[in-house]
Amino acid sequence: MEWCQVRTNPERRQALIDGAIEVLAREGARGLTFRAVDKEAAVPSGTASNYFANRDDLLTQAGARFYERLQPSPETMAQLTDGPKDRANIVELMKEVVGRIEAFRTGYLALLELRLEATRRPELRAVLTERVRADLEFNVRNHVESGMPGDETSVRLLYLALNWLIVDRLTLPGIFTEEQSIELIEAAVNRLVDDDA
Template identity: 30%
Template sequence: MTRVATRREEILDAAIDLLGTRGLRALTHRAVDEAAAVPTGSTSNYFRTREALLIGVAERLEDRDRADWEALNRLLGPVTVEHLVEGLARFILHATGPDRARTLARFALFSEAQTMPALHESLQRGHRRLRDWAIEMAAQVGIAAGDTTILVDYLDGVVVHRLGGAGTETDPRAALERLVGALTADLS
């Protein structure tokens, strides 16, 4: 049974799409109302300020990421090196393909967070949760927590480059296999 999104979630999803497709300047309460097809003033009722809206977007991104990670874990089953590589490759392809707008929205938030401490903390909290999830998965195949940071940083770089158009014609699996292989080499 699929859960129906609340009005607040619909507004935030529209804000994410607007932010990811049209940028920070396009993100206004009125534009979100229009994109979400809700009565004028609805976004403002939930999020009084721009900062509150941006923090809401960051939290909604984190919720959606968590749901995606849980679905991916169920799909892949027990973690093996092959499953880890496959899961990471799927993450890259999804983040830069079907979920491109959501990824671009996240990057737009990073820029804005430099002048908004509460938004910065919200984004850092989400990043820590992602890192903890990655550490947990990588530990199952013997990758140390410190080495998982290398893997997470690599993923961030690949996603940024693919969003910019570099490497979009290549499958990320081969490079991931090499990196994961190098990180697990001393285990053999």
């Protein structure tokens, strides 16, 4: 009876998944064990095994949790839908995205670990592919429906360019300064978003 109650405690499950994200970022996929997650989440030993069927289940849920935690704020969504319909606003929105991801550094590093792990785990690859595709299509749809300049291809190209900028900023921060990063975001928007598209 107690075991069932523990498994259905959503706050504890969330704490364990958040702990898994921290372990992935710090130790990599090889360091992700139920014991390490229990310790990170500051719960009794054996707790994670009550919530997740196996390690693959934990990996998959950690990938989904990253996207839950990285949702744009209502203010950001309002800036997209109600803000100026110009490239300057797109630049501001792209800076916000990069800043939001950099603020959740461990989450993004964990996602990189999950992507590498997905090359070896077909089920994880399927889940991540579906989730990343849905996120990208959400961004494309919102951009187009908001009436912003640019088209679907513009959004996809910005996704590709800014993701690699984020990887460099989080893994090799000495490559681009903050000022260079802002200049690159502005240049990417100005070169990839056609006002007439």
